[in-house]
Amino acid sequence: MITITLNVNGATHKVNVRPGESLLSALRLGLGLTGAKEGCGEGDCGACTVIIDGRTVDSCIYPAGEAQGKKVRTVEGLASNGKLSPLQEAFVEHGAVQCGFCIPGMLMSATALLERNPKPSEAAIRLGLSGNLCRCTGYAKIVEAVRAAASPA
């Protein structure tokens, strides 16, 4: 075991990890942040998506050690003071959530997308979310929610 320091959602934590342990595992087992999910462990589904220094990564294939000195954001950090972010709000209002397993990863990809491109076209939204598999929704209401959050009524 080695001890590393991670900055997650603005707070600094010391975490013990095995050599080569993934960031996903460090977040879930080490820090008890179970929002990010494991759907494949192979970088194919996006359920484990977190934001590192403004860019999305599949945390299941990202070594925890490499996140040292960087700013990690997870779904637990999206709401502030109990208030949902506009994107979370839109997901709730537009029925974008079914089983919910893909949702934490989907929200992180959508958050990064809107930070990069506040007024994305539908094609840009669809492309931006294509690293995140959802088996329930057919993506329609997820795309609708992102569009709504991008251009508040």
Place this chain on the structure above:
Amino acid sequence: MTTKVFGTRVPRLDAVDKTTGRTKFVGDMILPGMAYAKLVHSSHPHARIKRIDTSRAEKHPGVIGVVTHKDVPDHLHGELIWDERLFAKEKVRYQGDIIAIVAAEDQATADAAAKLVKVDYEPLKAVFDAEQAMKPSAPLIHEKWKSYACLPSPKVMPVWQWQKENPRRNCSWSSIVRKGDVEKGFKEADVVVKGVYTTPMVHGSPIENHSVLAQPHDDGSVTIWTATQVPYVVRMTVAAFLDIPISQVRVIAPAIGGGFGAKCQAWVEPHAAALARKTGRPVKLVFNREEEFSMAQPRHPAKMYVKSGIKKDGTIVAREATIYFDTGFTSMLSAVQGSLGALTAAGPYKIANLKIDVYCVYTNKPSCSAVRGPSGPQLNFCIESHMDELARKIGMDPLALRLKNAYEEGDIAHNGQKLHAVGLKQCLVKAAERIGWKQPKAAGGDGALVGRGLSCAWWITAVGFGTGALVSIEQDGTVHITTGTVEHGTGSTFGTAPMIVAEELGVDVSQVRVHASDTGIAPFDYGGVGSRTTFNLGHALRQATQDARRQLMANAAAMIEANPDDLDIAQGMIFVKGTPEKGIPFAIVAQAAPFALGPIVGRGSFNTMAPPFDPKYGLVEGSLFVSAQLSYAAQAAVVEVDGETGNVKVTDFAAAHDVGYSINPMCVEGQIEGGAVMGLGIALSERVGFDGEGRMQNPSFLDYKIPLCCDVPPIKFDIIETNNIDGPYGSKGIGEPPIVPTTGAVANAVADAIGVQVTELPLLPERVLAAMKTVKKR
């Protein structure tokens, strides 16, 4: 119906927790002293077991215990047909058959130790194809099939007896339909058309893998948290396999990360429970994606032969079909698959003469189960492609052909069921209209070939399994629903159920809480299968809420000295009808009730009964098929086919669904959009491949392609309401129907573009190109 809550767009109650990451799935749970488990699988598709040696695994540092067949009662069990063993004993029947389960201090140790279990095999001849497996030369997979028991239910036992009296080699289940005289029908026909269609194994692949956590208790009982659609079935099965009373098993299905039928049977829960009881430690078993793909209950591959006779005016006079479903190494829900195949092979058409044979056949492959719309996408591809062939042969518009033969209100189906609330024709007309069926086709981009296709279907709302619900009102006016139903994503339990209570009680949805899918606290429900949750829970909840309302009104009447019959509720106030300004708050009555007439607890208990059947209209044998009034659907697609590459792009898609009545439009739409996109995956890209030894070749999302966000067109949906008199508030099931007609619609659009039907799914570019070459040759 004048309603306040129904039909509005209310967020479901579990949505906020699911967007904040607070929702706990089984994989997120940790118990003190928890051990991690790994299964040991067979490395042969079919072999006799000579010896199992677990000694090295047991001695491995960090290992807590190993369980094999020696540690569990020596008997078979299952759901409908009891042909399953927990752990392989004499034989393994596929690459993946479970030999043992290992518990260790951490996952890496469990994984390493599982590799140390040694098995000596004597390989046997294997068979990987259903049609081949029925040949006399095929190896027998279940030598003792005739001795197997079935679920001791009066519905199942006579049908299982019929199966045993009509055995076929390696057949786990067959269902047949006989109506009229097909030979006579074919003679009357102007044209007879034959077709052969093939579909591969596909996977439900929920994004959450199977996950189980079993905790043993000192008194011998066990609590199991599991990602399942059927907690009460799990409870029954664990108890039966481990020979303990049902009351010793508590099963909780917390949030479930998608089911789609991949989680609609008890499965590895008894293995985890046996290990937990042997080691005395809580045990967690979470599949990785490879295990999920290679083991978890996929959709039956199918080979389908069909022949129909038609008159020049479009009347279909006879249809004959023989269907082979590859069931895999145990029967699982083959009885359901076969029974539904007898329905989907007939199609929602008036055909005077029918002869259908559906076989569910054992092979040395993973067990297939009842994946969303079992038999639907396979037979829709076959029957609806075949319908377009018929239309082409007699020069009739495919929409007109379907409208001519479609079932209508009051018709008697091939199984003798009298049909009511039949929205089939409305669905067909609507879906066609939405893709511009009557307008000329637009030109494709880059010279692509453009095609349009249409398909329709019927589907069941499963009957015969009941649901209980309680509605209690807390002292601050919060209304609690307690029920055994599960929430695997569809929204029936956390989206629609609260709306029913809010509508009946005149409260806001935000005042309602749901406590579901815990066999320790909630009344029975069969599970999230067969498009039945809203239908059954809706009825049970209506009773329970009306019961609670009566108690509430009686309490209020006593408080304000009025007659309960004169009272009404609106906006959280109870008042004498006509004088809402003189009301008493709902919450005040709720607070007083426990000290007045007693706490408010409403109860509901419901089981769906099949409408009457009249056997003089047709004979269906070997079938458990029973449904409440059927759901109807039509879907239509526009595709562009690249003539160089054979690549298919769906550019427009419409789905029209008769749901009876839409209580919760956001959830209904979500089912339609999600189901149709899943159907697009089956049509275009999804297939599980096997090597010659029955080993799965593509057990990852990289190699098994489900639709991505950028792949799918927007789904134009139409919700048709036909007011089903048997349904709660007129509704019918909608969980499965949206996946059923998609394959047919896309296949017909491709055929329209290239001039010939492609007869095998998925519609891969190479298959489309090959089909195009056959046209050029003609």
